[in-house]
Amino acid sequence: MLQDMWSTFIERKEFFLGLLWEHIEISLAAIVIAVLFGGLVGILISEFQKSAKPALGVINFLYTIPSISMLGFLIPLSGIGNATAVIALTIYALLPMVRNTHTGITNVDLAILEAAKGMGSTRLQILLKIKLPLATPVILSGIRSMVTMTIALAGIASFIGAGGLGVAIYRGITTNNAAMTMAGSLLIALLALVVDFLLGFIEKRMKKHSARSKRVNRVLAAAAATACLAVIAGTVFRPGSKDTIHIATKPMTEQYVLGEMLDLLIEQNTGLNAELTQGVGGGTSNIQPAMESGEFDLYPEYTGTGWNMVLKEDSLYTEDLFPIMQQAYKDELNMQWSGIYGFNNTYGLAVRREIAEKYDLKTYSDLQSAARQLTFGAEYDFFEREDGYDALCDAYGLKFGRIMDLDIGLKYQAISQGKIDVMVIFTTDGQLSISDVAVLEDDKNFYPSYLCGNVIRSEILETYPELNDVFSALAGLITDDDMAQMNYAVESESKEPRTVAEEFLREKGLLE
Known part of the structure; x- marks a missing residue:
């Protein structure tokens, strides 16, 4: 060590x-x-x-x-x-x-x-x-x-x-x-x-x-x-630049990579400075207020999160609601979505394989009979989201014996050590493929779509319209497999997020 x-x-x-x-x-x-x-x-x-x-x-x-x-x-x-x-x-x-x-x-x-x-x-x-x-x-x-x-x-x-x-x-x-x-x-x-x-x-x-x-x-x-x-x-009194775009990311591996991509492309293609604040604790709950106050200008967000957590909508988000969400962002927040990357990082449930075999768990509904004997683990904000823990339990009639709040980076360690039995995952998690877990089927289609895109303040986009070129280059660029591979490169191969971002953008011909 x-x-x-x-x-x-x-x-x-x-x-x-x-x-x-x-x-x-x-x-x-x-x-x-x-x-x-x-x-x-x-x-x-x-x-x-x-x-x-x-x-x-x-x-x-x-x-x-x-x-x-x-x-x-x-x-x-x-x-x-x-x-x-x-x-x-x-x-x-x-x-x-x-x-x-x-x-x-x-x-x-x-x-x-x-x-x-x-x-x-x-x-x-x-x-x-x-x-x-x-x-x-x-x-x-x-x-x-x-x-x-x-x-x-x-x-x-x-x-x-x-x-x-x-x-x-x-x-x-x-x-x-x-x-x-x-x-x-x-x-x-x-x-x-x-x-x-x-x-x-x-x-x-x-x-x-x-x-x-x-x-x-x-x-x-x-x-x-x-x-x-x-x-x-x-x-x-440190001097700042009036032509600086302030980018924020959540404390997630893929967000680190996306933040570096934005940093690289903005500085290369627009001549603007990019100031990157990585891994803001609390994710959306802290970044969104900072966006509204003008401390941040841009950050990667997920459509389902924007619908339920930012706009406080109770209904299940589907991508045909995107025009309504886009208009609400413009009217209520003076912000807009741009540059949807292409991958869908939705939630899922993973169970330790030995637990899945013991209770014959294949779907979320199968958890109902075994939940009281199991420990459920998730990151802090999952327990407070409109589409989080309470909504999941209500939809599937679940009542777990114990819950554990965990930092997003510790969940896989916790489940491998037997500290938790069931955990929330993201479908693009890099560690998913090398962990001894079984991913259950969302048999009631509870989780909404979570396409990743960029939320930017409208004022910034109007002032610097050249940013549209960056977002256009990123639109539809990344598949679910691409994101999972990049996450794996950081989490399991110890590569730096910026290195991974550079390699991917060069492969796609977007970096000089």
Whole structure:
């Protein structure tokens, strides 16, 4: 595994170093804000003790909110991307910062404070010259623990389309690339250790009080502050291009490949820049609001999902409804469908082969008699979809003994390990052909059509009509077998999605 991790890192060095820099930017922005704001709050509640209990109570409450929930709360307010990630990380970083600042100041020896008052020192002088210097060791201890926690927690930023090393972790899980997942995790751990070492060095320097040490400390503090401000300024004021198409993809192997295809063809055929945000957690539920707010311009979507999940229609989708759906997208969302790829990635049910043989399962209806003894597994959003778990169970009269929420990249591992017995699959899954599962027949034709196409904001298509050439080139290009083979190449042959996309487009004569 170590050799695989090292090989993956060397082969994708630019990819990992880019994510490392993004991770530092996101973490540092949250840390600086937390130190400044949290330190100020800690000082204020120490000086005005009546406010300490309610203030710490509120911060403690925020700290108990699960990180996924926090991101979900913030997305409607600040959207998808780095801004939301920084806000969430700052909130979690406040508790150790506020608490340690408050604890350090309030634990200063009262006799020292009384002596200072007796000598005529003002309240501000006592705070700046006595309380804060004496509380510094406790405050620095809080900063060290806060920084380590923030760097580790920043990995979750990729769930909402932000950058950082979490992208490597999440993409590795989704594409069955353990080496990429471990490399991303190890880099986060090393970054946290390096920063903790630097903070430990600073803490030791602070304990030296000679005139020379103080001069050196001031120079080091100025250099560190300048570096922090430069990183934050580069993050906040990074220039953007007005001719950039912002593409999003869901956390699925085939979507990674499709995103790379769009990126390659847009930049080659239109001269526009393409900015690709891969694997946005939550899929449609997070990408669609970001499309409506203008954060994303384009993403691959499935017709059945658009009908049931976006338009909230209860009826079964069939492709003869496409004109109605297209018009609804234009009228209600100011978006439209373009470039239907040709493959139909519909849902299916797969059962562990030994279970299928034990209960003689061949169709969905056969599951009815055995479901209470089985564990059903699916990705998170399947349990919330209009055409998801509840609708499936109602249609076939199913009641499973247990259900398990799984990341989309872990389902095949779970069923091979016997953790689940039945799972939802996509008909173009690359791992389907090499897994010991039986695919059941949808004997009541429950699942609608899920042709894949592109949803784009109408404003973007009107501004850049040359994109129509890209969509025309992609229309009808990919069969079910083509997509399954590309997924297999990524998930089982450890090829990069961009490499697979390039090879396919060159084979079709679309890349120069």
